[in-house]
Amino acid sequence: SDSSTVGIHDSVTDVFPAPVFRDELADAAPDVRIVSDGDALAPCDALVTFRYEDRFLSADLDWIHSIQAGVDRFPFDALRERGITLTNSTGIHGDVVGETAVGLMLAFARRLHVHRSHQERGEWHKPAWDDAFPLRRESACVVGLGTLGRGIATRASALGMDVTGVKRTPVPVDGVDRVSPPERLHEAVADARFVALAVPLTDDTEGMFSTAEFAAMRDDAYLINVARGPVVDQAALVDALDAGEIAGAGLDVFEAEPLPEDSTLWNREEVIVTPHAAGFNDEYYERVATIVRENLRRFDAGESLTNRVV
Ligand code: NDP
Ligand code: 7N6
DSSP states (O other), X not given: OOOOEEEEEGGGGGTSOHHHHHHHHTTTOSEEEEEOTTSOOTTOSEEEESSOOTHHHHSOOSEEEESSSOOTTSOHHXXXXXXXXXXXXXXXXXHHHHHHHHHHHHXXXXXXXXXXXXXXXXXXXXXXXXXXXXXXXXXXXXXOOSHHHHHHHHHHHHTTOEEEEEOSSOOOOTTXXXXXXXXXXXXXXXXXXXXXXXXXXXXXXXXXXXXXXXXXXXXXXXXXEOSOGGGBOHHHHHHHHHTTSSSEEXXXXXXXXXXXXXXXXXXXXXXXXXXXXXXXXXXXXXXXXXXHHHHHHHHHTTOOOTTBOO
């Protein structure tokens, strides 16, 4: 049977070296090639990419695979019009993003970020007697309970926290005490010490967290955003932090990335900024390759693809 020519767009280098990924896929297709900026896409049937570029639409691609779970940067309608299938990388980040999100909770509770700041200045300061608290008695509300949300929920629960959540279709989820629909968002976040965002960026979730949501949260609550920047109204977040409507935030994603140098979010003790790195890990290329390998098999066999978005 015909097997596919697979392009690896050079932009994957943001997350892992393109040649390492090419070698990992070598057993899955006879022709796997790295596509750099000046190179033609023409020979490729399939393209694995980090970035989206408009020229993908006019090439002769049958299928594009996003090495990210989030595909909000892709033009779904234009792809559909041209008969280009889009698949994503959901399913591979639950453990690592779960560790990052719960790591941020641990940092806030155990004051690790404050100690590190003092260390940089060579200063020895004990925290106030009531600054640090045990996570065990605290609660987390996880908004979005897919791969990421479940990864966060099981780890928060393992540390003894009470975990609730919000999901578009509010069916029971293992390890989550109460699952609410988005219409109940304000009640769902009201009691939580930590609110962790794990939804995709869509028309429904853009600006989901703004003034009213921060007002609904406890004033000692921390927001953790490992989803996408625009899920949060960033100006409203800054106002809420200034007004003491919430206590702090652990942010991996931002309205603009890189976070601009002059952003007021950089220099706040109770804000931890990570550079969209919650999902980074040294197995990333293998995990993506597992999805792509299975889909290449299906593609060449004329079967329907897994992780399909368009
Ligand atoms: P999934 O598709 O597995 O999960 C998405 C979850 O969000 C589902 O539970 C879904 O509910 C829920 N959801 C969707 N819309 C709404 C809504 N309007 N209100 C409430 N819940 C909603 O995706 P992943 O967990 O793999 O990834 C989620 C997102 O996280 C990605 O789209 C990406 O943007 C981001 N991400 C960030 C990473 C990072 O490095 N910081 C790494 C990986 C992902 P239901 O099941 O009921 O439809
Ligand atoms: C690269 C980021 C996603 O949507 O943004 C994340 O999957 C991945 C590690």
